[in-house]
Amino acid sequence: MRHEPVYWFCLIVAPIFCLVFFTTLMGAGLPTEMPTGIVDLDNTPTTRQIVRNLDAFEQTKIVAHYANVTEARKAVQRGEIYAYFLIPKGTTAEANMQHSPVVSFYTNNSFMVAGSLLGRDMRMMSELASGAAGRKVLRARGATDAQAMAFLQPIVIDTHPIGNPWLDYNVYLSNILVPGILGIFIFMLTVYTFGYEIKNGTGQELMSLARGSLIKAVSAKMFLPTIFFLSVGFLMIIYFYAILHFPCYGGIWRMLIVMLLYVIGCQGMGIFMFIVLPTLRLSLSFASLWGVVSFSICGMSFPVIAMDGWIQGLSLLFPLRHYYLLYVNTALNGYGLFNAWPYMAALIGFTVLPCLFARRLKNIISYMKYIP
Amino acid sequence: MxxxxxxxxxxxxxxxxxxxxxxxxxxxxxxxxxxxxxxxxxxxxxxxxxxxNETLHETPIVVVDNSKSAMSRDYLRRLDGTSEVRIAGYAADMEEAEEWVRKRDAYGVVVIPATMADDIANMKQTHVSIFVDMGGLLYYKTMLLANTEVSLQMNREIKLMRTPGLSTRADEQAVTAPIRYEQVTLFNPxxxxxxxxxxxxxxxxxxxxxxxxxxxxxxxxxxxxxxxxxxxxxxxxxxxxxxxxxxxxxxxxxxxxxxxxxxxxxxxxxxxxxxxxxxxxxxxxxxxxxxxxxxxxxxxxxxxxxxxxxxxxxxxxxxxxxxxxxxxxxxxxxxxxxxxxxxxxxxxxxxxxxxxxxxxxxxxxxxxxxxxxxxxxxxxxxxxxxxxxxxxxxxxxxxxxxxxxxxxxx
Known part of the structure; x- marks a missing residue:
């Protein structure tokens, strides 16, 4: 094992690279200063104030003024700006005359994160501008600010995002993406460990070393990778919750247990993949394809409840799905582990899955010939 | 050659x-x-x-209605009517509502304050609180969208109710929205x-x-x-x-x-x-x-x-x-x-x-x-x-x- 660089790559280098990659890429938590354009056809002190206010929003950065909508659209298509704000000619005059002018904002939702965040800023800006105009009128009639606000916005919505009040994307994505990549490596390396024996024709040797005991053979082969994967997994948990201070209301030790179950669950799944397809390249293909689909089907970005029924069922066959549910339960919502016992049971199920096929595994290791 | x-x-x-x-x-x-x-x-x-399926429809939510007034019922009826959320049940208090979230029967909680009807009658602001499971940003997005939509709609009507004697549609608009706005989502409507x-x-x-x-x-x-x-x-x-x-x-x-x-x-x-x-x-x-x-x-x-x-x-x-x-x-x-x-x-x-x-x-x-x-x-x-x-x-x-x-x- 020491002489195989690929082991070190999968065990240590790549998972840690991903840990650093995702947490630094999204280190800001929320994208800030996203380039935005302005089409101000009115160009009065009032509209210029609106533009300045919009620029002051954290996520928005006004980078250009365009003479008309076509130019702004071209800039969006060139990828220079993600959104633009249109103030038609005569807006100020109409507002003063209480004619309710319309301002519009255009967001490019091909880039969903940028589009929706900028849309939120511009919506709020429009509300404020409208509120300011309304307050002006009401104050002229002798109302106080509080009265004016109560008149303009009788019902207010207070939002409380449980566990991630900053809507931090780093928290939202890194928490699952990095363990997901660890899962891919566990699948692949587990398959590789056994497939390599077959490829080198050393299966029988392995079994005789273990004196014919499958349990001894498997546990000996799995011992070191388990230690390494667990160390990397625990490192992730500590890095997320103790160093980056991602929210973890259930306590770090609970997440360590979740990670432990996830690692051994993935290993069980890896052995199962090898049992299904004992040819190294085919089982590796299986492992990699299963691992990559995990990200989409685990429901972290697109909720599983929005998928079709049969895909909802399929999602249960992916260890990452259960890890994700346990993470939401434990770290974000701060509930006890036993509240989420079905997912823990599922991960343990993955771990013991290969036991059901022990006889077949023994046969494969002992007698299977490598066919190039 | x-x-x-x-x-x-x-x-x-x-x-x-x-x-x-x-x-x-x-x-x-x-x-x-x-x-x-x-x-x-x-x-x-x-x-x-x-x-x-592109977006999340009918996200199940649970409601704590402390007001139990005609106004709060109106609010909730409209909320249930949006395509984004679906009221899966009513809870007596926050604790019971949390039980729903804990069992993943609901992904968000809407709390209507006890004072809602009084606040509106007394020309004060009233605060509706929403709590969202942050396992996915989409839950948050749909929940916020649905509530914002309903509150804007009702705010408009409350303003009209409070301003008697409006004769034309233009007058109405001037009161409800001094500046109106529209959002156009380019390329992915x-x-x-x-x-x-x-x-x-x-x-x-x-x-x-x-x-x-x-x-x-x-x-x-x-x-x-x-x-x-x-x-x-x-x-x-x-x-x-x-x-x-x-x-x-x-x-x-x-x-x-x-x-x-x-x-x-x-x-x-x-x-x-x-x-x-x-x-x-x-x-x-x-x-x-x-x-x-x-x-x-x-x-x-x-x-x-x-x-x-x-x-x-x-x-x-x-x-x-x-x-x-x-x-x-x-x-x-x-x-x-x-x-x-x-x-x-x-x-x-x-x-x-x-x-x-x-x-x-x-x-x-x-x-x-x-x-x-x-x-x-x-x-x-x-x-x-x-x-x-x-x-x-x-x-x-x-x-x-x-x-x-x-x-x-x-």
């Missing part, structure tokens, strides 16, 4: 041989078939099926997930399967080869350019179909945006494929065992998707990672395809990406030549040229 013709015919024979041999290898290797043919066929369908993600995933898929296939094929070549080299010792394997273009052409021809399927048929069948001309798509697909092929052939020089390339390439799909700037905006990616992203053809391939296909841009707007892609083609062609040149030199050293033809046939 005659000598030139002889040379040309020989080169043509060699080229044909290499091309056919590569094709033969591809169709007689299970793993290569998986990555070159099966994955590009099955994955797009699977991914599209996962994301096909429903903010759908499939529309946003699938086109990018298709390009990454082409990139990754191409790299995997090329590296697997190179790894097989090495393993079946006595000298453990990238190239077999063979009478037809001696022109450097012949070898590279022969192999490259095999991959290119194979991927012509994959491009048609992933970038043409899939968006068409699943009603995803398809705003560009086929010709424009080919104008980026050709340099993209060439860049990927040469990039793949370059890194295949580093692969010792054929299985190892899977370990290296498969996991990188996700970082590559993020480096393309489709999810986390490009302008917010730290400078270092931006530079890193320029190494990979996928970055510019994704961006160019999104511009053309999703945003209906013309080639002129994607000029920057096109330049990058062609630049990569040139750079990686040079590195490929270097890689294969080294391979050839190693073989020549072991087997001087005049012997290769007869002595060492495989």
């Amino acid at each position: 005659k000598r030139f013709l002889v040379l040309f015919r020989e080169a043509w024979r060699d080229w044909n041989y290499i091309f056919q041999r590569e094709m033969y290898n591809i169709f007689h290797d299970g793993a290569l078939l998986i990555f070159f043919i099966l994955v590009p066929l099955a994955y797009p369908i699977l991914y599209t099926l996962i994301y096909n 429903s903010s759908g997930f499939a529309q946003f993600l699938i086109p990018a995933v298709m390009v990454i898929l082409l990139h990754q399967t191409l790299l995997l296939g090329i590296c697997l094929s190179a790894g097989t070549e090495r393993e079946s080869n006595k000298l453990y080299q990238l190239l077999p010792v063979h009478e037809h394997h001696h022109g450097l350019i012949r070898i590279i273009t022969g192999k490259g052409a095999a991959y290119f021809v194979l991927y012509l179909w994959n491009v048609v399927f992933c970038l043409g048929i899939i968006p068409h069948v699943f009603h995803l945006p398809q705003l560009s001309d086929a010709i424009d798509v080919w104008a980026i697909a050709v340099p993209f494929l060439l860049a990927c092929i040469f990039f793949g052939m370059t890194i295949s020089g580093l692969i010792r065992h054929r299985e190892n390339c899977m370990m290296i390439i498969v996991f990188s799909s996700l970082p590559l998707l993020f480096l393309s700037g489709i999810s986390w905006p490009w302008d917010s990616i730290p400078r270092f990672w931006q530079l890193f992203a320029h190494i990979f053809p996928s970055t510019h391939g994704v961006r160019a395809f999104i511009k053309l296909n999703n945003m209906g841009a013309s080639l002129a707007e994607a000029e920057n990406e096109l330049l990058w892609l062609w630049g990569q083609v040139v750079v990686y062609a040079v590195t490929t030549i270097f890689t294969y040149y080294r391979g050839l030199v190693k073989i020549r050293l072991r087997f001087p040229a005049h012997k290769t033809d007869s002595a060492v046939r495989q």
Whole structure:
């Protein structure tokens, strides 16, 4: 094992690279200063104030003024700006005359994160501008600010995002993406460990070393990778919750247990993949394809409840799905582990899955010939 | 002249041989078939099926109605009527509501204050609180959208109620919304997930399967080869350019179909945006494929065992998707990672395809990406030549040229 660089790559280098990659890429938590354009056809002190206010929003950065909508659209298509704000000619005059002018904002939702965040800023800006105009009128009639606000916005919505009040994307994505990549490596390396024996024709040797005991053979082969994967997994948990201070209301030790179950669950799944397809390249293909689909089907970005029924069922066959549910339960919502016992049971199920096929595994290791 | 013709015919024979041999290898290797043919066929369908419902509808929520007034009932009725959320149940207090969230029967809680009706009657602001499960941002988005929508609607009506004597519609508008606004979501009107993600995933898929296939094929070549080299010792394997273009052409021809399927048929069948001309798509697909092929052939020089390339390439799909700037905006990616992203053809391939296909841009707007892609083609062609040149030199050293033809046939 020491002489195989690929082991070190999968065990240590790549998972840690991903840990650093995702947490630094999204280190800001929320994208800030996203380039935005302005089409101000009115160009009065009032509209210029609106533009300045919009620029002051954290996520928005006004980078250009365009003479008309076509130019702004071209800039969006060139990828220079993600959104633009249109103030038609005569807006100020109409507002003063209480004619309710319309301002519009255009967001490019091909880039969903940028589009929706900028849309939120511009919506709020429009509300404020409208509120300011309304307050002006009401104050002229002798109302106080509080009265004016109560008149303009009788019902207010207070939002409380449980566990991630900053809507931090780093928290939202890194928490699952990095363990997901660890899962891919566990699948692949587990398959590789056994497939390599077959490829080198050393299966029988392995079994005789273990004196014919499958349990001894498997546990000996799995011992070191388990230690390494667990160390990397625990490192992730500590890095997320103790160093980056991602929210973890259930306590770090609970997440360590979740990670432990996830690692051994993935290993069980890896052995199962090898049992299904004992040819190294085919089982590796299986492992990699299963691992990559995990990200989409685990429901972290697109909720599983929005998928079709049969895909909802399929999602249960992916260890990452259960890890994700346990993470939401434990770290974000701060509930006890036993509240989420079905997912823990599922991960343990993955771990013991290969036991059901022990006889077949023994046969494969002992007698299977490598066919190039 | 005659000598030139002889040379040309020989080169043509060699080229044909290499091309056919590569094709033969591809169709007689299970793993290569998986990555070159099966994955590009099955994955797009699977991914599209996962994301096909585009947005979250009817998210189950639970309500704590402390007001129990006509007004709060009105609010909740309207909330239930939105397409975004569905009231799954009523709880007596926050504790009971949390029980719903805990069991994942609801993904959000709406709390109506006890004072709602009084507040409104006394011309005070009233605060409706929403609590959202943050396991997914989409829960938050739908919950906020639905509540904002309902509150704006009711606010408008409350204002009208409080301002008697409005005669015209224009008067009404002046009171309810001194400045109105409209949001136009360009290019992805429903903010759908499939529309946003699938086109990018298709390009990454082409990139990754191409790299995997090329590296697997190179790894097989090495393993079946006595000298453990990238190239077999063979009478037809001696022109450097012949070898590279022969192999490259095999991959290119194979991927012509994959491009048609992933970038043409899939968006068409699943009603995803398809705003560009086929010709424009080919104008980026050709340099993209060439860049990927040469990039793949370059890194295949580093692969010792054929299985190892899977370990290296498969996991990188996700970082590559993020480096393309489709999810986390490009302008917010730290400078270092931006530079890193320029190494990979996928970055510019994704961006160019999104511009053309999703945003209906013309080639002129994607000029920057096109330049990058062609630049990569040139750079990686040079590195490929270097890689294969080294391979050839190693073989020549072991087997001087005049012997290769007869002595060492495989």
